[in-house]
Amino acid sequence: MKLTPDLLSNSISRINALKDRELVLRDNKISAIENLGVTKDLNDAIDFTNNDIRQLGNFPRMLRLKSLSLANNRISRIDSQLVDYIPNLATLVLTNNMIQELGDLEPLTKCGKLEYLSLLDNPVTKKKYYRLYIIYKIPSIRVLDFQRVRKTEREEAKETFKTDGGEENELAVTIGETKSKTFEVGDGIQDEADHRKSNAPGLSPEEQAKIKEALKNATSLEEMQRLENMLKSGQVPGDKRRGVAAADAMEEDEE
Numbered sequence: 001m002k003l004t005p006d007l008l009s010n011s012i013s014r015i016n017a018l019k020d021r022e023l024v025l026r027d028n029k030i031s032a033i034e035n036l037g038v039t040k041d042l043n044d045a046i047d048f049t050n051n052d053i054r055q056l057g058n059f060p061r062m063l064r065l066k067s068l069s070l071a072n073n074r075i076s077r078i079d080s081q082l083v084d085y086i087p088n089l090a091t092l093v094l095t096n097n098m099i100q101e102l103g104d105l106e107p108l109t110k111c112g113k114l115e116y117l118s119l120l121d122n123p124v125t126k127k128k129y130y131r132l133y134i135i136y137k138i139p140s141i142r143v144l145d146f147q148r149v150r151k152t153e154r155e156e157a158k159e160t161f162k163t164d165g166g167e168e169n170e171l172a173v174t175i176g177e178t179k180s181k182t183f184e185v186g187d188g189i190q191d192e193a194d195h196r197k198s199n200a201p202g203l204s205p206e207e208q209a210k211i212k213e214a215l216k217n218a219t220s221l222e223e224m225q226r227l228e229n230m231l232k233s234g235q236v237p238g239d240k241r242r243g244v245a246a247a248d249a250m251e252e253d254e255e
Contacts, residue, residue, distance in 0.1 A: 001028055001029045001030055001031065002030075002031070002032070002034070003025070003028075003030045003032065003033060003034050003035055003036075004035060005035050005038045007025075007028065008023075008025075008035060008036070008038050008039060009038065011023060011024055011025055012024040013042075013043065016045060018045075018067075020043075020044035020045045020066075020067065021042065021043050021044050021045070022043060022044065022045040022046070022047060022067075023039060023043040023045070023046045023047070024047045025046060025047060025048050025051070026047050026048065026049040026050050026051070026069075027049075027050045027051070028051055029051060029052050030048065030051040030052060030053060031051075031052045031053065031054065032053065032054070032055070032058065033048070033053060033055075033056070033057065033058045033059065034058055036059055036060055036062070037060040041060075041061075041062045041063060041064045041065065042064070043064065043065060044064060044065065044066055044067060045065070045066070045067035045068070045069070045091075046065065046067075046068055046069070047069045048068065048069060048070045048073065049069050049070065049071045049072055049073075049093075050071070050072045050073075051070075051072075051073050052073065052074055053070060053073040053074065053075055054073070054074045054075060054076060054077070055075065055076075055077045055078070055079065056068075056070065056075050056077070056078045056079060056082065056094075057077075057078065057079025057081075057082060058079070059079075059082070059085040059086055060085060061084070061085050062085060062086055063087065063088060064088070065086050065088065065089065066088045066089060066090045066091065066113075067089075067090065067091040067092075068086075068089065068091070068092050068093070069093045070092075070093060070094055070097065071093050071094070071095040071096055071097075071118075072095070072096045072097075073094075073096075073097050074097065074098050075094060075097040075098060075099065076097070076098040076099060076100065076104070076180060077104065077180075078099075078104065078105065078106075078107040078108065079107060080106070080107045081107075082107045082108075082110075082111070083107070083110040083111045083112075086111075087113070088113055089111050089113060089114055090113050090114060090115050090116065091114075091115065091116040091117075092108070092111075092114060092116070092117050092118070093116075093117075093118045094117075094118060094119050094122065095118045095119070095120045095121055095122075096120070096121040096122070097119075097121075097122050098122065098123065099119065099122040099123065099124045100122075100123045100124055100180040101124060101127070101178050101179050101180050102124060102127055102129070102130065102133050102134075102175050102176070102178065103175065103176050103177060103178045103179035103180075104124065104179050104180050105119075105124070105134065105137070106137075106176060106179075108137075108138055109137045109138055111138070111140070112140055113140060114138055114140050114141060115140055115141060115142045115143065116141075116142065116143045117134070117138070117141055117143070117144055117145075118144075118145050118146060119134075119144075119145060120145050120146075125145070129160065129171075129175065131144060131145075131153070132153065132156060132157045132160050132161070133157070133161065133172070133175055135149055135153050135154055135157040136157035136158065136160070136161045136162075136172070137172075137176075139154075
């Protein structure tokens with residue numbers, strides 16, 4: 001199922017046990033995160049539990065959002081720019097997903113406010129040095145897999161992954177560079193609008209990226225429709241001359 005603006009508008013938004021405003025999107029068979037600009041960044045938490053999501057990414061910039069629950073999905077990849085869009089992420093529950101390698105968690109090392117992380121029942125938890133490596137790479141972590149991080153663990157992590165000179169040692173570098181190479185057909189997050197964007201007539205990669213960003217940050221169904229209409233005509237947001245030229249070209253083709 002697609003995460004449509006209608007589904008987002010009709011989903012429950014409540015005050016949870018932690019007194020946070022939470023958007024509940026569980027049990028919808030959602031395959032990709034998209035269209036969250038419609039929520040206007042009004043939630044502290046989003047619950048994606050029990051869906052079919054395969055990549056953690058494609059968020060608009062959400063300054064208020066600080067908690068994500070994604071247990072029981074199929075996530076195997078994390079967007080390398082996740083922190084740019086959710087800079088205040090503090091709690092991330094990824095229990096029972098498909099993350100394979102410690103290197104696949106590299107994007108989380110940039111999340112400086114991440115304090116609570118669960119990766120239980122992911123293949124990565126069986127890797128040697130799993131817990132110590134995460135404690136070392138994400139120093140803000142206070143609770144990992146529902147167990148509090150102890151001071152002795154932090155000290156052991158530093159001893160394991162740093163040289164006497166304070167530099168990252170070869171072991172840490174090797175672990176970080178080991179990442180999954182598998183790709184599942186249909187695993188992408190590119191939706192139908194993105195597909196039309198990539199095939200829009202005469203648009204450069206830079207212009208396509210500009211439209212993609214505008215779609216990601218759209219805050220209403222009407223705005224998304226307007227952007228898609230611009231896309232079909234080859235018009236770039238804020239470039240009226242380009243839109244007129246594209247429309248003229250379409251008329252000539254019809255003649």
